[in-house]
Amino acid sequence: MRRLTRKEIKHIMKFTLLGLYHVHEQGLVYTDLKMENMLINFFPKEPSDGSKTVAKLGDLGQVIPPSQGRCQAVAYRSPEVYFGKPWSYPADIWSWGIVLCHLLEARAQFDELGMYDDAKMKGTLEEREEIIRRRMFEDFKLYDVPFYSDCQLPPRDPEWTDDDNWVVRLVKKGISEYDVTFLWNVLKADPNERPTIEQIFRHGYLHNDEGDEDNKSDES
Template sequence: MVGTTLPMREGAELVGENGYRYLLVKALGQSNVWIAVDAATQEKIFIVKQPSDDDVGFGWPRFQHEMIMHELLKGIPTIRQQVDRIPPISSSDPPRIVLEILQSTLWDARRKRQFSDAELKGIMRSALLGLRDVHQRDLVYADLKMQNILLSGFEQEANDDETVVDRNITAKLGDLGIVMEPAKGLVQPIVYRAPEVYFRNEISPSADIWSWGLIYCQLLEAQASFNKYGLYDELLQGSQVQKERSLERAIAHDFGLDTLDYYDGCALPYHDRSHHEGRHWEHLKAKGVPEKEIEFLRWVLNPVPTDRPSAQDILECGWFTMDGDETGRIAESLKTRVDASRRKNMMQRKRSEPLLSSRSGQAPVRNTQAPLNMAASTALPSTPMPRPAAFQPMELQPAEPSESAQSSEFAQPSEFAQPSESAQPSESTQQPVTFEPMQFKSATAAPRDDIHKARPMTPRSSTERPAGTTFMNYGSFMS
């Protein structure tokens, strides 16, 4: 039945594909996620999950997609594994999966106590390994947050003998519900959403690295000031739209997006001169985050996704060694790399600015309106439209109607000649005027290269895919 799932209930016994029986014990925060035990021994504990009530497509497509992701990512030690599936016993019965259980989430652990250096880096290294394996399959995790990093072995007291590699804590990526192929759309939790997703709707593996970097940053802040908000957490006030606008403004100003060619043509927030670029790094330093960690974060949180390091790059840079002197040398190397990248971007911007200023005596004005969610019939063209050229006099000549005249593109407003007083209709003339198509002929003008072209704004939408479908073709799994 579309849009309806049979609820699970305490004491119900479900039989998996492997013949094992699972006894439902209690709901785990959501009506579609339950804790279960092995019905035979009542010793082993599992998670049983079924489609949620808002999975309204035929055949529960979102849940089917999650099941496929578990099949594609089977056997990866840093991703929570599916251990069994419970097939439907009737046409109205939904599919269910049995997952391994871990003790808590990273969010729960963060609220208990401060992490040691070994714990923090060990957990974030495991999450990075999971992202690397997802990205190697040309997929994007798209939902990385503290609540989706699952932990086991996190004790009330830190183990001082623990190291990054040899540790007691196990960390795995959890929910695979919206793992997807690279696409256009709007995903990720608001506070961990990458700038290219906010302003260009580009979903790629680099967006996962941004989320990972924000989580790492917030855990470093918790080490320094346990009872204070993490970066951007204090902006999560008001409605969903208000939260998004607050985060957009903060990210755009902190990372100086208006100075980067990558975001040229995007609908960036109005520039607030009192909010200077790099203020967030000063905030972290004042909070007590070590300088070398800030340099590492500057490298990871590059606002240009094509310059942002990959998961493999971060793993290979040597940051997860516990040798303080070694990480200090790595931080100096990363600082040099970040500064060089920044200078390159600034030089590209400086080369393009004279071309812009030569067209007008005033500085160009950036469009600050939010992108429209347009239908396909009104979508902007896929190729950039040229900027209007400088004013040139036009000669108007009447011409006979023709197919070429009717199908020609409209000229830009600056290309029309100003009508003379003699061309205005006389007030005493009452006879109707017959319309005659006019053919515009431009006066001779010197050729000009249109070097700097505007980029059309990307429509803001959840995803550019037909409603009721998933990101993968899973028909073969539904037989």
């Protein structure tokens, strides 16, 4: 197994976003976007530009109308779901952003787990959920986000510092400023501030090569 090139990552994420677009066009939310549900038709042994790769959404069993209540895999779950708010299409955008984040993290440090990945966390499902819930609360300063003002929020961690923030953690992992800035624009705690699928496509991140160090090598 090798690391994906940046062009491969963007190609995969573009197709995944198109899949979400078709689901949302039906007035539905996918609710279960995660690595395991992304089907890739072609993965060459050698690094490539991704042009021959097609990604599709699998497992449509959790596709439902906007609602309220628990849904989404633990690591890909949006803040509004974690804190009991109504959720809709932006919840899928959050999961999409986390998938992109994980792919970029794996490119930087292949053997490290991605943000909020609970694969090696100890404890019950509920205990793992609570760990991520508290981390997300601090990472995105939900105590300062009006959208969550009526939620039962955990107490602030007195030992938490700005150096513990998710953006800082990604930079320390070696994720480029260009990528982190894009993720920052996608992973908004308030779902009303998250970009739509159309806005993500218009942004150009998935279509241009800005920040792609692969261009200076042979797609390594």
